[in-house]
Amino acid sequence: MTIHLKIWRQKDRNTPGKLVDYTMDDVNPDMSFLEMLDWLNERLMNEGKEPIEFDHDCREGICGSCNLVLNGMAHGPHEATAVCQLHMRKYKDGDTIVVEPWRAKAFPMIKDLVVDRSAFDRIMTAGGYISINTGAPADANALPINKYDADLAFDYAACIGCGACVAACPNSSASLFTGAKISQLAHLPQGNPERKRRVVNMVDKMAEEGFGDCSNFAECEAVCPAEISITAIAEMRREYFNALSEIE
Amino acid sequence: MSKAATFLKSQVGRKIATGVTGIGLVLFIIVHLLGNLAYFAGPEAINTYSYTLHQMGPILWVVRLGLLAFFVYHVWLGISIWLEKRRARPEGYSVYASRGGASRQNWSSRSMVVTGILLLIFVFTHLYTFAFHDFATAIHDGVEMHDVHQRLTEVFQNPVYTIYYVVIMVLLGMHLRHGVWSAFQSLGWMSRKSNPIIYSIAFVLAVIIALGFIGLPISIYFGLV
Ligand code: HEM
Numbered sequence: 001m002t003i004h005l006k007i008w009r010q011k012d013r014n015t016p017g018k019l020v021d022y023t024m025d026d027v028n029p030d031m032s033f034l035e036m037l038d039w040l041n042e043r044l045m046n047e048g049k050e051p052i053e054f055d056h057d058c059r060e061g062i063c064g065s066c067n068l069v070l071n072g073m074a075h076g077p078h079e080a081t082a083v084c085q086l087h088m089r090k091y092k093d094g095d096t097i098v099v100e101p102w103r104a105k106a107f108p109m110i111k112d113l114v115v116d117r118s119a120f121d122r123i124m125t126a127g128g129y130i131s132i133n134t135g136a137p138a139d140a141n142a143l144p145i146n147k148y149d150a151d152l153a154f155d156y157a158a159c160i161g162c163g164a165c166v167a168a169c170p171n172s173s174a175s176l177f178t179g180a181k182i183s184q185l186a187h188l189p190q191g192n193p194e195r196k197r198r199v200v201n202m203v204d205k206m207a208e209e210g211f212g213d214c215s216n217f218a219e220c221e222a223v224c225p226a227e228i229s230i231t232a233i234a235e236m237r238r239e240y241f242n243a244l245s246e247i248e
Numbered sequence: 249m250s251k252a253a254t255f256l257k258s259q260v261g262r263k264i265a266t267g268v269t270g271i272g273l274v275l276f277i278i279v280h281l282l283g284n285l286a287y288f289a290g291p292e293a294i295n296t297y298s299y300t301l302h303q304m305g306p307i308l309w310v311v312r313l314g315l316l317a318f319f320v321y322h323v324w325l326g327i328s329i330w331l332e333k334r335r336a337r338p339e340g341y342s343v344y345a346s347r348g349g350a351s352r353q354n355w356s357s358r359s360m361v362v363t364g365i366l367l368l369i370f371v372f373t374h375l376y377t378f379a380f381h382d383f384a385t386a387i388h389d390g391v392e393m394h395d396v397h398q399r400l401t402e403v404f405q406n407p408v409y410t411i412y413y414v415v416i417m418v419l420l421g422m423h424l425r426h427g428v429w430s431a432f433q434s435l436g437w438m439s440r441k442s443n444p445i446i447y448s449i450a451f452v453l454a455v456i457i458a459l460g461f462i463g464l465p466i467s468i469y470f471g472l473v
């Protein structure tokens with residue numbers, strides 16, 4: 001199949017970027033989107049041109065590295081799919097695909113389709129962990145957790161930290177990511193001792209990093225490859241309210 | 249005090265405040281709507297309703313000031329959230345599209361700041377037309393009072409004002425279609441299960457409120473009452 005691509009090329013943060021046209025003939029429908037980019041890069045390098053930089057690692061939807069906006073949708077058109085898991089058979093012969101990086105002030109440009117997502121790491125550093133010493137691995141059933149909380153914590157823990165929620169949000173809000181991390185720990189006994197500090201610090205950090213406010217558009221839930229529900233954001237708000245005593 | 253200030257400045261606090269002020273304003277307009285319905289019961293009913301409100305003295309002023317504070321704070325939050333969003337993405341997408349599905353992006357949610365600002369302008373013109381007006385007087389049961397009935401009847405004879413009013417009420421419905429659901433989410437009153445239920449209730453409520461307000465001017469204009 002033939003695919004027309006318009007790919008964002010940008011040398012670095014200080015040089016303005018632009019969309020560049022590439023046409024790929026003979027795209028194999030079984031290729032993943034990233035494999036098609038690999039192929040395009042091979043061609044570019046054979047022609048002595050600069051390859052297109054893009055982020056990827058596991059290519060099986062679990063690491064959260066890949067980050068492409070395809071025709072205006074973070075991770076492309078399919079629900080619950082990271083862009084590395086998107087296959088070309090989902091497209092039609094002759095389709096045009098515009099490829100852009102995550103765009104947010106808090107995710108500064110590095111090159112082409114690669115942006116700096118370390119703001120997420122700093123939100124995690126602000127409280128997305130448990131610092132009490134838990135000792136050696138405990139017996140699996142020594143600490144009973146009811147099914148309801150265990151399931152919810154597991155759902156929230158599925159977040160792969162890709163940042164699609166920010167990319168798709170009209171406000172560039174990081175609420176879904178931050179909410180998922182906070183709510184995951186709020187449902188587990190290990191998260192309890194630092195529960196209040198955690199939500200206050202992580203919410204503050206998210207604003208400090210330059211992410212926007214949430215307007216409840218719920219676009220984040222629609223693009224999230226891990227299908228994190230905006231209930232995580234509602235829970236974050238309840239947690240924050242309950243942490244009033246910790247606010248200075 | 250500084251605790252409250254920190255809370256209200258945080259991104260979560262701002263949302264909670266938007267929700268609280270939004271719900272406060274919704275409760276007010278529901279009461280306002282019920283009051284308007286008194287017109288259908290004739291001049292005496294609506295004039296006496298207005299008269300009774302004005303007799304409440306200090307309570308009325310407390311409510312008015314509270315309402316003003318909620319309104320100003322709500323407007324300020326709405327506009328500042330919008331300004332913040334523009335700052336948070338200096339370079340936009342060449343192509344942007346909603347994925348659909350769980351997304352609540354639509355004509356209503358995307359235009360909150362526009363419908364909001366138009367509502368703000370409307371409130372000024374509305375107060376000018378009805379609150380700061382030199383009313384004629386009517387006498388019911390020997391008590392002299394503002395003839396609100398006469399003023400309403402006069403204003404909604406005017407096609408321009410009637411159309412303006414109807415259009416704004418449609419915009420209010422749009423604001424509340426997203427707003428009512430959004431306020432629940434902002435206050436953390438949301439679960440996976442209740443989400444679609446509250447979203448549907450918000451739609452029904454928005455339609456009822458908009459149609460409720462539209463009913464009066466339309467009825468007067470077409471001489472149905
Ligand atoms: C009749 C008066 C009004 C009512 C009943 C009302 C109601 C509401 C409600 C219930 C919400 C949802 C709150 C939330 O998401 O937490 C909301 C949000 C909003 N309102 Fe209003 N509102 C009114 C007037 C205004 C005005 C005059 C503005 C002027 C700018 C405005 C701007 C906004 C904006 C921008 C939002 C969305 C905030 C966000 O992005 O999260 N509203 N409103």
Ligand code: SF4
Binds near residue numbers: 163165166180227
């Ligand atoms: S919440 Fe979903 S979209 Fe956001 S970072 Fe986590 S996995 Fe990615």
Ligand code: FES
Binds near residue numbers: 082084
């Ligand atoms: S490359 Fe790991 S999730 Fe896509």
